[in-house]
Amino acid sequence: MAEQRTRRTKQSVNREVLESRILRSAEIIFAAKGFSGASMERIAEIAKISKQNLIYYFPNKDLLYKRVLKEILDIWIEKLSLLESDGATPETVIRHYVREKMQLSRLYPNGSKVFAHEIISGAPVLKDYLISHLKPQFDRDVAVVKSWINKGLIEDIDPEHLFFTIWAATQTYADFSIQMEVLLDKKTLDQADFERAENAVTEFVVRALGAKK
Amino acid sequence: MAEQRTRRTKQSVNREVLESRILRSAEIIFAAKGFSGASMERIAEIAKISKQNLIYYFPNKDLLYKRVLKEILDIWIEKLSLLESDGATPETVIRHYVREKMQLSRLYPNGSKVFAHEIISGAPVLKDYLISHLKPQFDRDVAVVKSWINKGLIEDIDPEHLFFTIWAATQTYADFSIQMEVLLDKKTLDQADFERAENAVTEFVVRALGAKK
DNA sequence: CTTATTGCTGACCAAAAAGACAGAATTCAT
DNA sequence: ATGAATTCTGTCTTTTTGGTCAGCAATAAG
Numbered sequence: 001m002a003e004q005r006t007r008r009t010k011q012s013v014n015r016e017v018l019e020s021r022i023l024r025s026a027e028i029i030f031a032a033k034g035f036s037g038a039s040m041e042r043i044a045e046i047a048k049i050s051k052q053n054l055i056y057y058f059p060n061k062d063l064l065y066k067r068v069l070k071e072i073l074d075i076w077i078e079k080l081s082l083l084e085s086d087g088a089t090p091e092t093v094i095r096h097y098v099r100e101k102m103q104l105s106r107l108y109p110n111g112s113k114v115f116a117h118e119i120i121s122g123a124p125v126l127k128d129y130l131i132s133h134l135k136p137q138f139d140r141d142v143a144v145v146k147s148w149i150n151k152g153l154i155e156d157i158d159p160e161h162l163f164f165t166i167w168a169a170t171q172t173y174a175d176f177s178i179q180m181e182v183l184l185d186k187k188t189l190d191q192a193d194f195e196r197a198e199n200a201v202t203e204f205v206v207r208a209l210g211a212k213k
Numbered sequence: 214m215a216e217q218r219t220r221r222t223k224q225s226v227n228r229e230v231l232e233s234r235i236l237r238s239a240e241i242i243f244a245a246k247g248f249s250g251a252s253m254e255r256i257a258e259i260a261k262i263s264k265q266n267l268i269y270y271f272p273n274k275d276l277l278y279k280r281v282l283k284e285i286l287d288i289w290i291e292k293l294s295l296l297e298s299d300g301a302t303p304e305t306v307i308r309h310y311v312r313e314k315m316q317l318s319r320l321y322p323n324g325s326k327v328f329a330h331e332i333i334s335g336a337p338v339l340k341d342y343l344i345s346h347l348k349p350q351f352d353r354d355v356a357v358v359k360s361w362i363n364k365g366l367i368e369d370i371d372p373e374h375l376f377f378t379i380w381a382a383t384q385t386y387a388d389f390s391i392q393m394e395v396l397l398d399k400k401t402l403d404q405a406d407f408e409r410a411e412n413a414v415t416e417f418v419v420r421a422l423g424a425k426k
Numbered sequence: 427c428t429t430a431t432t433g434c435t436g437a438c439c440a441a442a443a444a445g446a447c448a449g450a451a452t453t454c455a456t
Numbered sequence: 457a458t459g460a461a462t463t464c465t466g467t468c469t470t471t472t473t474g475g476t477c478a479g480c481a482a483t484a485a486g
Contacts, residue, residue: 011453011462023314032334037249039443053464054447107363111331120326120333121366123391130395140395161413165382165391167423172381175329182343196420200374208417224432224483252473264435268475 015057018054022047022057026068031113034121063123069118069126072111075134076104082141090148091120091211098166105174112174138163155210160210169201195202219409228270235260235270241283244326245398247334248278275338282331282339285324289317290346293355303361305426311379311418313412318387351376368423382414 025046029038040061044054058064079100083094105112105160118126145159177189186193238259239349253274257267270402271277292313296307299347318325331339390402399406 006428009454032332034247034249036247040445041443050465051443052282052466056462056464059445070215083451104350116333117247117330119392120329120388121247121250123395127395129389129390135396157412158409160397161410162417164385164410165388165414165417166379167379168385168389169378172377175333176377176381178340179332179343179347182336182340183348190476196371197377198310200371201378203370204375204378204417204421207224207420208419209424222484253475254473263435264474265436265476269432269434272475274474406454 004022018047018049020058022049022054022064023068023071023137026064027072027110030065030068030117031110033062034117040064042081065114066125068111068114070110071131072115073129073133075108075111077137079104081137082144089154089211090205090209093200094205094209094211095120096172098202099198101166102194102201105170109174109177112171116171138205144172153211157209162205165208166201166205169204170174173197220321222244231260231262232270236281236284239277240285240327241280242321243278243330244323247272247330249256251278252277253277256305275357278327279338281324281327285321285328286339286342286346288324290350292317294350295357303358303366304419307418307422307424311383311415312411314379314383315386315407315414318383319407322387322390325384329388330385346403354425366424370422375418379418380420382417386410 011157024041026038026043028046029043032038033042040054040062041051044051044066047054058067082097086097118124123130141163142159143158145154145162148154149156149159154159173189174175180189180193181187184193189197224325235256239251239256241259242256246255247252253267253273254264257264258275259269281342293310293312301309328339331337354376355372358367358370358375361367362369362372386402386407393406394400394401399404401408
């Protein structure tokens, strides 16, 4: 009863719980302070464990940082591919894509911020991973858009920069949320704001695409 | 001959030169490492002076950071207002706006990155300034776009989110340049890349606007 | 030429923070 | 129940770094 295939002991369960609590806490602090500004002490505090115990689970700060980064990037790469939704029209595919990306901004604002800090800083730890994992998918997705253009399904737009624009326009709702809160006079961006944002961005992108019905 | 109105002595000239060299150096380091990751030592090194001498000019790190931030924000606020180009059609005004913002990304990538780090971190030092200086201009510019809509010059779009999208899409060429370099297989983004980018983004935005000829 | 001001340096200090390490406490396997 | 493995804590060390301070050097003013 208490036994499962992968030996779910009290310890192993606890370990999983704690690890993800630590990762969540680290995400918060790295997002707010950047890599250097984040202290292990503070991360431990948020995770409600001692610093020494934190170090027991993640022997050093770099490792913890890498785990947080890899986690968010994996989610993105997994969720974001034009190829997933095959057969549909460009417009529906892109609408789906924008919605997905927007939801990632809403669901993982901290991971998104950590990623942004990292990229702005020149991707010192993530560069290789971008080359090996992101670029291949990017190339495939660009190819898809090019094929749409060749088939005359959409205007002759710039595929690479289309993606850059979509990414920027969606990611900004995670990264620059403070600025928006100030400008929209809101304590925090709520569900309704995100819906407005999603609609606005989706419409912009669809028009940019110039999809032919 | 060597004298001018404001007493341009050898010292005062040198001071100006050094100060701006320091600010430039600080910008580079803050952009690459964030506030906490930047050390006064390293900034001094880049500026080719001693740490103590740096501290002589900027008594502490916070002050230096604030100066760098204020500098870039002042440039932006000065350069970016829809009201500047009055009388023209929405399309030309927006084209001009996007081009200006794009050039700021190209000319001041480091300032832009420092700003981005700051905002992502929750704008701990810049929040008040955003409220007092950016918001009023934002409100005015939003009003301009609303008037275009009311006059039937453009589609019934979401003005606030239009600006968020434009800012994100242009700023990304400063902040996320590394990612683009990886994805486009380039050592650095050159003039041609920026022109392609500017064209692409401008066309996207103009279409999003749905300007009626 | 002399004095006052400004610019700069070397030697320090104190705080913060990463993380090493020994050992205590808890849990697991038999 | 007991030995082994795992989890957790207290103490300490070392490094980094922001910043002080006393004094030396260069420049400006009279």
